[in-house]
Amino acid sequence: MSPDEAFVVTILHALASTQLEAIIVGNAAAAILGVPVTTQDIDLLVRDTPSNREKIDKFCAALGAARPVAISELTTAQTILGAAWPVDLLFDRLIGGLEFASVRSRSRAIVIGDVTATVASLEDIIRSKEVANRPKDQAVLPLLRDALRVIQTLDKK
Numbered sequence: 770m771s772p773d774e775a776f777v778v779t780i781l782h783a784l785a786s787t788q789l790e791a792i793i794v795g796n797a798a799a800a801i802l803g804v805p806v807t808t809q810d811i812d813l814l815v816r817d818t819p820s821n822r823e824k825i826d827k828f829c830a831a832l833g834a835a836r837p838v839a840i841s842e843l844t845t846a847q848t849i850l851g852a853a854w855p856v857d858l859l860f861d862r863l864i865g866g867l868e869f870a871s872v873r874s875r876s877r878a879i880v881i882g883d884v885t886a887t888v889a890s891l892e893d894i895i896r897s898k899e900v901a902n903r904p905k906d907q908a909v910l911p912l913l914r915d916a917l918r919v920i921q922t923l924d925k926k
Contacts, residue, residue, distance in 0.1 A: 774881060776853040777801070780811060781884040783831035789824040790816040792876050794863060794889040794897070796909065801879050801888050804916040806909055810848075810855040814889065816869045817845075817860040825858065832856070865900035867893055891917045 777797070784791055793801060795812035815821055829836055829849055837847035837858055849856040861869050875890040895913050898906035 772853070777811070777886065778882040778884060779832065779853070780813075780856065781881065781886055783828050784813075785884060786831055787824045787827040789828050790818075790821055791858075792869070792872055792887045792889055794859065794872070794894065795857075796894075798888045799891065799894050799909075799913055799916070801881070801886055802877070802891055802916070802920075804891070804912055806912055810857055812857045812859060814859050814863060814869060814872055815861075863889075863893070863897040865896045867897055891920065 777793075780793075783789075791813040792798075793811065794814045795810075796806045796808035797811040799806050800808065815825075825847075826836060829851075832849065832852040834849045834851035834856070837849045840846045840848050840857065845860050847858045849858065863872065872889050872893050873887070875893055876887050877890060879886045879888050891913060895910065895917065898910055898913065
C-alpha cells in the first residue's frame with residue numbers, strides 16, 4: 770500500500786471510529802474511482818448536524834491533527850492541518866447545488882484496505898468542478914469526462 774493509500778485508510782478509520790458522516794469528494798474521490806489525477810488535500814462533504822460538529826474534534830484527534838480552522842470568511846468550509854495531508858471539510862453542499870443527501874444517494878462504496886470509503890459519483894465531481902470553473906478544475910475536467918465515458922461504456926457491456 771502506498772503512503773497516499775495508507776493516509777486514506779487512516780482517514781477512513783478515523784471516520785469510522787468517530788462515526789462522522791462524510792463523503793470523499795473532489796480529486797481525492799476521483800483518484801479513488803480510478804481517474805489518473807493528483808491532489809494536495811482530501812475534501813470531505815460532511816452532513817452539518819450538531820452531532821457531526823461535535824465529532825469533528827474527535828476526528829481531528831484520531832488523525833493527530835489540530836482542530837479545524839476556517840478557510841476564509843467567505844465560506845463555512847474548514848481545513849484540518851497537521852495530518853499527513855490537509856483535510857478540507859465542506860458542510861452540507863458542494864458548489865453546483867449538490868446537497869449532501871443527493872450526493873450520498875449517488876455515492877459509491879469503495880473498499881480500500883480493510884475499510885470502505887463513501888465516495889462521490891464521478892458525475893457529481895464533474896458537476897461541481899464545472900460550476901466552480903477554476904483553472905485547476907478546467908485542467909482536470911477532460912480527464913474526468915474521459916474516465917466517465919470509459920466507465921459508462923464498460924457498464925453497458
